Amino acid sequence: MDLLRFITCGxxxxGKSTLIGRLLYDSKSILVDQLEAIERASKTKNQGDGGGIDLALLTDGLRSEREQGITIDVAYRYFQTPVRKFIIVDAPGHIQYTRNMVTGASNCQLAIVLIDARNGVVEQTRRHSLIASLLGIPHIVVAINKMDLVDYAQDAFSDICIQYAELAKKLNVSQVSFIPMSALNGDNVVDRSANMPWYEGPTLLEHLETVELSNDTNLTLPRFPVQYVIRPQTTELHDYRGYAGKINSGAFRVGDAVTVLPSAQTSTISRIEFNEQDLTEAEAGQSVILHLFDDIDISRGDLIVRSDTQPIVAQNVEGMLCWMDTKELKVGSKYVLQVGTARTRCSIREIPYRLNIETYEHVEEVESLKLNDLAKVVLRTAQPVAFDTYALNRTNGGAILIDETSNVTVGAVMLEGET
Known part of the structure; x- marks a missing residue:
């Protein structure tokens, strides 16, 4: 059974939290004690006015979220059907929490962009769609919610489809699906709605269960960031030297010629260990121990790749940055860049442009960035870094910027190439 990670944004x-609550409730994925707790909380919130269960309380877990009626932090929920397992990421909608959305969406394969049927495409729709596009999320579902408040009118649905199609064209997003629904009433979430007979497509759950995921993982570029070098100090295992880590993409086989980067040393895989067993082949997603025929100098942060599929190795790199700190980023500022397990100091050489969220136009002559800004940046690293372009390989093309003094992650970078 495969796994789909998806994020709700808008x-x-x-109605993001309500949609997730409805999805869990109607698919019978809520434990009895959870349901009883939500029912009690709903009664307290409604203060005996006869209101029904508040499904948003399933995800709005923080006290401040319940008090304000908004989502602040990223919430994760897990459920499964007979067809597929799911991890739901509920992202905040407020602009000041955009960095939380970037964090939550970085590993997702699908994004549900909610749109209020009464309001159509608004600024946050544009912002979140842009982030989903930059993060390379391959599947977009536009959930046009609150259709009950526009009398389930097909024209209202069609108008928003046209609006968003123009937006998707600007972002070069091709795989977009549109679903009209009412999360509050359960229309087209799990069960098909009798109120919209004009809609002949799948319900949201049907779409989540059937969306094709086989093409989302890069299987052609074997990448293995070394997390730990295993060298037991015992007489019985004095010849043992293994390199532990998780295969980010592609597959490795015993006998493959490999290159260790950034040193460019070469060797051949002699053995692959997994769960105390030897394998002839291991693929993306598996945590394994690789053994090489040659004793060469390898440490945490090095990248083992198959020799016939080399990534970029450079010190001058460029990429799209989402700035996630309240302190401004300025040209000349110094940070730690982390790509996979590799870390190196870097400086901001240039900010070619900042993206205007409303128009997607490039704003040039920028010297600093503020919280939640999205911009193209050029970095100079102290040591060479090995990476793929984000568009080609998300797992080896994503990076973060870390503040040296506080060790706080202050930026997310989608690497685009060498300058």
Missing amino acids: SVDD
Whole structure:
């Protein structure tokens, strides 16, 4: 059974938490004690006015979220059907929490962009769609919610489809699906709605269960970031030397010629260990121990690749940055860049442009970035870094910037190439 990670995003009060609650409730994925707790909380919130269960309380877990009626932090929920397992990422809608959305979406394969049927495409729709596009999320579902408040009118649905199609064209997003629904009433979430007979497509759950995932993982570029070098100090295992880590993409086989980067030393895989067993082949997602025929100098942060599929190795790199700190980023500032397990100091050489969220136009002559800004940056690293372009290989093309003094992650970078 495969796993789908998906994120819900959109503007404030578009119904993200309610949609997730409805999805869990109607698919019978809520434990009895959880349901009882939510029912008690709903009664307290409604203060005996006869209101029904508040499904948004399933995800709005923080006290401040319940008090304000908004989502602040990223919430994760897990469920499964007979067809597939799911991890749901509920992202905040407020603009000041955009960095939380970037963090939550970085590993997702699908994004549900909620749109209020009464309001159509708004600024946060544009912002979150842009982030989903930059993060390379391959599947976009536009959930046009609150259709009950526009009398389930097909024209309202069609108008928003046209609006978003123009937006998707600007972002070069091709795989977009549109589903009209009412999360509050359960229309087209799990069960098909009798209120919209004009809609002949799948419900949201049907779409989540059937969306094709086989093409989302890069299987052609074997990448193995070394996390730990295993060298037991015992007489019985004095010849043992293994390199532990998780295969980010592609597959490795015993006998493969490999290159260790950034040193460019070469060797051949002699053995692959997995769960105390020897394998002839291991693929993306598996945590294994690789053994090489040659004793060469390898340490945490090095990248083992198959010799016939070399990544970029450079010190001058460029990429799209989402700035995630309240302190401004300025040209000349110094940070730690982490790509996979590799870390190196870097400086901001240039900010070619900042993206205007409303128009997607490039704003040039920028010297600094503020919280939640999206911009193209050029970095100079102290040591060469090995990476693929983000568009080609998300797992080896994503990086983070870390503040040296506080060790806080201050930026997310989608690497685009060498300058």
